Amino acid sequence: MPVFVIVANNNPAAIKHAIQEQYGVGYYEFSNNVWWVSDSGTSKTVADKIGLTNGAIGAQGAVLKFTGFSGYTAQAAWTWLQQFYPEAAPNA
Numbered sequence: 382m383p384v385f386v387i388v389a390n391n392n393p394a395a396i397k398h399a400i401q402e403q404y405g406v407g408y409y410e411f412s413n414n415v416w417w418v419s420d421s422g423t424s425k426t427v428a429d430k431i432g433l434t435n436g437a438i439g440a441q442g443a444v445l446k447f448t449g450f451s452g453y454t455a456q457a458a459w460t461w462l463q464q465f466y467p468e469a470a471p472n473a
Contacts, residue, residue, distance in 0.1 A: 382419045382420065382421050382465065382466065383419070383420065383421070383446055383448075383466065384417055384418070384419050384446075384447060384462065384465060384466040384469065385417070385418050385419075385420060385424060385427045385444050385445060385446050385447070386411075386415060386416070386417055386444070386445045386446075386447060387400065387415070387416045387417075387418060387427070387431070387433070387442060387443070387444050387445075388414065388415050388442050388443050388444075388445070389414040389415075389440060389441070389442040390414070390441050390442055390443075391440060391441045391442075392438075392439055392440035392441070393413055393414040393440070393442075395438045395439055395440040396414075396416075396431065396433065396438065396440045396442055397410070397416065398438075399431035399432050399433070399438050399440075400416050400418060400431055402431075403418075403430045403431050404418050404420075407419060407465070409457075409458060409461040409462075409465075411454075411458060414442075417458075417461065417462070417465075419465035419466060423446070424444040424445060424446050425444075427444045428444045447469070448469060449469055449471065450462060450469060450471055451471060
């Protein structure tokens, strides 16, 4: 299932609350304003589900779909990706 990155550029608390309400424990908090969620929809679907579209939750941000990854971070991030998005390939 695709993974989406949700980036808050203001009011991250409102976005985090909306993500928790919609996805339960099925999200990964990458930082205090960036989360990963697994969803079968589109970027627009995810934005709609968390109330980000048109500022409905009083926050601003972006939802981005990704297919690959690269970087250096805590092992928990890579473990989460493998669990929820095993078809994503690391970019070498």
